[in-house]
Amino acid sequence: MKTALKLSAVAAALCVSAAVQAQSNAPIKVGLMLPYTGTYAALGNMIENGFKLYVQEQGGKLGGREIQYFKVDDESDPSKGTDNVNKLIKRDQVDVLVGTVHSGVALAMAKAARENDTLLIIPNAGADAITGPMCAPNIVRSSFSNWQPGYAMGVVAGQRGHKRAMTITWNYAAGAETVKGFREGLEKGGGQVIRDLTLPFPNVEFQALLTEIAAQKPDAVYAFFAGGGAVKFVKDYAAAGLKGTIPLYGPGFLTDGTLQAQGPTAQGLETTLHYADNLDTPRNNSFRKNFAITYKANPDVYAVQGYDAAQLLGAGLNAVKGDISKRDALTSAMRKTVVDSPRGKFTISKAGNPVQDIYLRVAKGENNEVKAVAVKALADPARGCKM
Missing domain, CATH: 3.40.50.2300 (Response regulator)
Incomplete structure (x- = not known):
């Protein structure tokens, strides 16, 4: 009986060991x-x-x-x-x-x-x-974080002396938060956002909002769109005659992965992001x-x-x-x-969240090329984190 119990215990231990080994592999x-x-x-x-x-x-x-x-x-x-x-x-x-x-x-x-x-x-x-x-x-x-590239571009805009800016984005979390970062960076340099424009995601009917931008004549516009929406916005901005008169800025998603589709209308656009192609x-x-x-x-x-x-x-x-x-x-x-x-x-x-350099980039050909480091080792403020 004792021998049988010992053998049973050994067999059970071997099964457990095999199960653990199988799980680890x-x-x-x-x-x-x-x-x-x-x-x-x-x-x-x-x-x-x-x-x-x-x-x-x-x-x-x-x-x-x-x-x-x-x-x-x-x-x-x-x-x-x-x-x-x-x-x-x-x-x-x-x-x-x-x-x-x-x-x-x-x-x-x-x-x-x-x-x-x-x-x-x-x-x-x-x-x-x-x-x-x-x-x-x-x-x-x-x-x-959405705050990071927005804040960095606000810093750049402020350093360039822009005092009156408008923002335009989809009305959802990413848009609101990147605009908040831009406003914070711009205000640090003495500028202000005079109007925030939004439209529902993934709506791409921009004409009425572009007309309002033209009427307000801000020193600069900060836009957050990505993917297909970014392609259409950049094209529509140029078609409205705004590209040559009111500087357009954005986080890198405005031109990342979209330059080929945007074609000539995106050339020269400056954005901020934690990566540049070159x-x-x-x-x-x-x-x-x-x-x-x-x-x-x-x-x-x-x-x-x-x-x-x-x-x-x-x-x-x-x-x-x-x-x-x-x-x-x-x-x-x-x-x-x-x-x-x-x-x-x-x-x-x-x-x-990554603590990272945020680059100022310019669209050239099909690349977003680095011009400078907009803000070095930028850490998100992590407001509200209790960990």
Whole structure:
């Protein structure tokens, strides 16, 4: 009887050991919730390609673990955000969420990630609340806060002596927050925003608002649009005869990934962002070469953000030798790492947002070329973060 019990105990221990071993060797489940249709589809594809490129460069593994992908189209619809993210959390039981572009959808993802204690890496959406009141140890961002590029362009506009500015954007979280940053930076230089113009997302009927800009004759206009909306706005701004009379500024999304479609109307436009196509560094040159070879296309800032999302995950997994169950150690390592990004090295704040240089860029040909560093090592204020 004693021998039988001992053998049973040994067998049970071996089963547990085998189960643990199998779990430690199982692929890391990465859930990609990105826009694959609609206005932001091209951006979602770039983010995914950037993420997968870094994993490919590491031999298909992060922290010694294979990566298994699950995909959901976020539809750029905040009302569907919770249902869509739960497909990955509850149905697919992913270890890590990666997404998304639309700030409204990202807020739903962040809420679900907090409630389910799921690791979330945000490769674009800049909603300030995510690294503000909604900050959490399991949420980090590889991109920016909406405040960062807006503030930097406000600083530049103020330095140029612009005293009266107008803003125009879609009426949603990203638009309101980037405008808030621009206003803060402009006021620091002695200027003011005299009027904020908005229209519903993804409406692209700009004519009435452009007529109002022409009537008000501000010193400058700050615009936030992206994807197809950015293409039409820049063309309409030029067609209204405003390009040559009232300087148009924006965060980099106004011209990133859209220059070819915008054509001559975008040439000379200045924007602020944490990446520029012609950054002449070994890291960026290597990244751009590998991306072009792999995908037969030139990368943009969205590809960089996807690439760096994978870098962040890799840093965490390397620190715990692939044991994703060691969440505290993993997320701590992600915040302590210095990311060797194509954009230039950056760190992660306690609130989970990149602390990074914001560049002033100019559209030349099909590139957004760096002119200067608008603000160095700019940290988001993380207002409301209690972590």
